[in-house]
Amino acid sequence: TKKEVSDVKKFVSALLVSCIMVQMIIPSLALTSANTQVAHLQELGFPQEFLDSITDADINCLYEKSQVNTLCYKGKTTAFLYTDDHSDAVSPYGTIPREDMILNIYSVSVADDSCYTEFMMFVTYEWTTGRPNIRRGDGVAVNWDESLFYVDAKTFKCRDNAYFQNKLLSSNSSSVASALAQGGLGYNVNFPVVGHGEDELQLKYTFSGSASFSLFPKRTMYSGNNEVTTVAVEYCHNKTAIIGSVGFIYKGFSVSISTPVLSDSVADNCLIRYGESMHV
Numbered sequence: 001t002k003k004e005v006s007d008v009k010k011f012v013s014a015l016l017v018s019c020i021m022v023q024m025i026i027p028s029l030a031l032t033s034a035n036t037q038v039a040h041l042q043e044l045g046f047p048q049e050f051l052d053s054i055t056d057a058d059i060n061c062l063y064e065k066s067q068v069n070t071l072c073y074k075g076k077t078t079a080f081l082y083t084d085d086h087s088d089a090v091s092p093y094g095t096i097p098r099e100d101m102i103l104n105i106y107s108v109s110v111a112d113d114s115c116y117t118e119f120m121m122f123v124t125y126e127w128t129t130g131r132p133n134i135r136r137g138d139g140v141a142v143n144w145d146e147s148l149f150y151v152d153a154k155t156f157k158c159r160d161n162a163y164f165q166n167k168l169l170s171s172n173s174s175s176v177a178s179a180l181a182q183g184g185l186g187y188n189v190n191f192p193v194v195g196h197g198e199d200e201l202q203l204k205y206t207f208s209g210s211a212s213f214s215l216f217p218k219r220t221m222y223s224g225n226n227e228v229t230t231v232a233v234e235y236c237h238n239k240t241a242i243i244g245s246v247g248f249i250y251k252g253f254s255v256s257i258s259t260p261v262l263s264d265s266v267a268d269n270c271l272i273r274y275g276e277s278m279h280v
Helices: 002-043 048-053 056-066 200-204
Strands: 070-081 101-112 115-127 138-143 149-151 157-164 167-174 179-181 184-189 205-217 227-238 247-251 254-258 263-274
Touching: 002 048, 002 056, 048 115, 056 070, 056 115, 056 205, 070 227, 070 263, 101 227, 101 263, 115 138, 115 227, 115 263, 138 247, 138 254, 157 184, 179 247, 179 254, 184 205, 200 205
Parallel strands: 184 254
Antiparallel strands: 070 101, 101 115, 115 205, 138 184, 138 227, 149 205, 157 167, 157 205, 179 184, 227 263, 247 254
16 A cells, blocks of 8 residues: 555665664764773873874773773883985084984883783884885894793784875784794884885885784782883894895894894883782
């Protein structure tokens, strides 16, 4: 009957409207959730600079851990890399050239009652716009005291990004370290492909990335500053245009970078402070 047909049309129309409203609401809820996570971490003392440099997955992980544990932002260590692979490497006498890449090392402690249960490590890099000229792949090695910590390979992840005028073009990501030992790990930096080297637009590309993983105490570590240990980080930039690559070698419990013939590198230590410890 006509009434039945009309009722069906009304039902279908109402269903379509409901579907459209749901599709509009879901992204809004997701955005609100992300903003809520960031705001909560800011209240805990996490600086915006740090939150901007890590991935959404890292932010979510920090937020989830903060719901059941005590998280504390422990600060950062910064190192600068200068290269000489510039086509315009002529500087006035006596001037200091601007750094080509900034390397940051962050640490976040996770505590249960008065004991540290985990140290979350974050390594980020950002190249100056237009650098590097050669992007065949770089490498990062991180080492720690194997008598104090062990790493869970499942916590490792890294991501490399390419931007054009502050807009993300593409990214590469991995959840597997290139080398892993009891006291260290190594991973490759894989720059996203953005075009030919002769393209004048190369001067407007920016490359950055981050890696994260967790170190777990092998014995009881109390909160405090009585003891200190270091986590050493080295970034190696491969400057070979055709032959040669960054690799990794094992030295005892640590991981070292096998550098190509032409390379630049920068290294620094991140301090981790904790209270007087004792064997469990």
